[in-house]
Amino acid sequence: MTLFKRTALGAALMAGTMLSAPAVMAADLAIAMDQIFQRMDPHNTNYNVDYSGANGMLERLIGFDQNMQLVPQLATSWEGSDDALTFTFHLREGVKFHDGTDFNAAAVKANFDRLADQSQNLAKNSLFKVVESVDTPDDLTVVLHLKEPFGAMINTVAHPSVVIHSPKALEEFGKDVEKNPVGTGPFRFKEWVPGERMVVEKFDGYWDEGWPKVDSVTFYPVGESATRTSMLLSDEVQFVHILPAELAERVASNDAYEVLEVPGITVWTASMNMFKEHFKDPRVRRAFNLAVDQQAFIDVVYSGHGIVPDSAIAPDTRFYEKQTPLETDLEEARRLMKEAGYENGFDITIWGINNSTGVRMLQFLKQQLSQIKVNATIVPMEGATRSEKVFGANVVPEKVEYDMLMGGWSPSTGDADWHLRPVYATEGWIPKIYNAAFYSNEIVDGAIQDALNTADPEKRREAYSIAQKQIWEDAPVIWLAIENKMAARKKGLTGVFQMPDGTMQYSRAAFE
Template sequence: MNVLKRAAFGAALLAGTAFAMPAMAADLGIAMDQIFQKMDPHNSNYNVDYVAASGVVERLIGFDQNMKLVPQLATSWEGSDDAKTFTFKLREGVTFHDGTPFDAAAVKANFDRLADQSQNLAKNSLFKVVESVETPDDFTVVLKLKEPFGAMINTVAHPSVVIHSPKALAELGTGVEKKLVGTGPFKFKEWVPGERLVLEKNENYWDSGWPKVDKVTFFPVTESATRASMLLSDEVQFVHILPAELSERVQSSGGYEVLEVPGITVWTASLNMLKEHFKDERVRRAFNLAVDQQAFVDVVYSGHGIVPDSPIAPDTRFYEAQEPLKTDVEEARRLMKEAGYEDGFEIEIWGTNSSTGVRMLQFLQQQLSQINVRAKIVPMEGATRSEKVFSSMVPEESTFDMLMGGWSPSTGDADWHLRPVYATEGWIPKIYNMAFYSNETVDKAIQDALNTADPEKRQAAYSIAQKQIWKDNPVVWLAIENKMAGRKKGLSGVFQMPDGTMQYSKAAFE
């Protein structure tokens, strides 16, 4: 069934028409909220790509449901006291889908690729501190760094740091993004861009007894109601990213359940600090005071989330709470007047054209009108936004005033939130600092935290960074939404993660 037919089918179902579509008990269907971009996680910035690839190409280290580190292709790891040498012991008896043995040489081929900045891969930045990759024996890999980097272990656990077959890398090069070869429980079978991705069971998987399903089919379906209807018709058995407004229908359906976990994605509206009006801290403070963040959580996420109280989420390592946000329109107006903007000014707010994205934009437009700010909202299709922001952006020529975005540190560590979003080195298009924010105290604190492997010293440094960022208001902090998904009852081992990804490798039907 193609996407257009599914859309019509879904609309009919939600309107009350009953349909029944049998699903093979050994087959798993998953509806994703975005179109897949590249099947090579080394060269992608998209959670949907990481999710689909995760059952085919594995990492040395993974995460459990609570973002705690767990062994995958590595059985153990350790870092030196100076945070410059990291050693990984590898799992033995593992074979890639093409028959190539998994060993230290295979890991080196992948880590060398990530460390080679001339490759211009999307995730080269994660390994820019790597000086060399050494293999003292067939099942030991040692990363030598150019400088201390205390977040290296969590960086290796990032969902993009997967291990491709070295034979596939040598033969296909960047072509691996269209035909994955890994060690995972599922093998790549077919990818029809915009329509489906099909994986099949790996009969020789190293983890005995798995997988327990024969086939996994991913459907990219951007329309939320259609994803929900596909679940309720049993065309799929799991919906990744279930909007809160559809959760009650799924929950009350009888044969399906809603999964909900606290997220670590912090949603913000970045204030372009290259614009004259946002160079004034009073204006940035006024914008935060004018916006009712709890109302934002209620309107956009139907209450399924929390108001941020730090630049990073509570379940991120080294989080420290700051003074809670408050809404005070009168104080916001006073600050605007003091800064010389009593009559406000005109701005452009960029965001996405999804139903949730448009709600975000409209909410901000209304809230900011209270301080005489006249906002033109610019919703864009996801690929268009990505092109304008991350491919062709020149900071000094940027035209937006505010830019909506959410960042999830998929390493689980404060480094991979504070550094890409608030360090000077993270200015878009390089990483995700969409405010063009730059503060020497913040940059130094972030670097100090990376210069040691001592958790207490890292906590102290990140405390300084969080406090300064919170004081400077480079963004309007909006929400940390709960991650919600829909699942058929009787299905286990498939669940969403706090970082916005999901897992399906241990999928099983009762």
């Protein structure tokens, strides 16, 4: 596996004069995304595509580097109390929002209060449900006081959704801030034509001197993978976010372009709706897992660029613990189905995404389950349609139509909490978060809570170990793959890359 292939660039020739170092030229950057944007309000979305588009405009107190290690952004330092009840952030001085207003402790408080206010019904309110109050002892200090210990708070503040909007914009636009983002980033919002393009432009008042180094960035939503790749190779775009593995060789064989690949932390699953009678039986859930050849799934969907899951969370997620692998065993799967009274199978519907990779996933799963006489109707959906049907405010768990939901979850905090809790805790039932199986187990809920009640890493590890073991035994989902994150870019473009959680960074984009 090649990690972040890099190319040495020669010195630049400009106007016939040899320069001693590459010249950095202002330019316009174009990026092809695999989905349409839903909302430019990260507080109120669950989609990586939205976080990726917004992160050049809206910054956080704490960010991640390309290895998911915490780095300062709008906060210069931070600390938490031993009892995990109080967290203090020291802010960067001299920062302005794009509307000319000051970034300060009051601005942070306005955003943290919004996230903590559960009545807002924002997609990411659950991240801050433990916040009791937000204090601002001075203009450059913010203190979070929690209702109960929450050992994952620092990593939670670093989640891509925990951005700082201009309070003036929040007041002026309300929820329509999702169409009018105003932040502190190197780029400011220019225009958004839904389904066609979004454009951001250089912000001359950016706090980090010397940045940005490009004049504008235009994002094009292109669901068809081959089309995105063709746009790159014809220089219509200079970066492809989400490069399907089967097209990587096509890009790598062209000397003008490069493939970027990093191990991912997104676990792809097919959640089994436990309100459906057949999935209430653990023998059926285990049979579904044993019927699917996960390595074949990785080979077919990702051309081998990934690994088979051996826990509910990925190896590079904090507090991961390996479980006994589930190996394909059709004979045992058929025996379990017969024992459960389903020797002749049954009919199900599987919902998924309608891009090239998503359709391939659905088709593969349909074929695999047919081996145990399960007749699957696959339903590929456009992103916005899927979002409304799965996460819409009117969704009632007991009345959800699908039998299975294909999807991936990445803990963009880098911590086990933000994978196990939203996907497997009872509190995470959709539409609230992402427990699409409507799985509920008191042991799991208790272990997840125990892990949050302490800031001691070893105690947290012990609790998450219990949760992972129980989830693996109950098998509420089919664990399918942890794919490597792949992207492609034109050589000479730097500072734009894919993150292990599936988001993308472009704040430090530059052409050399």
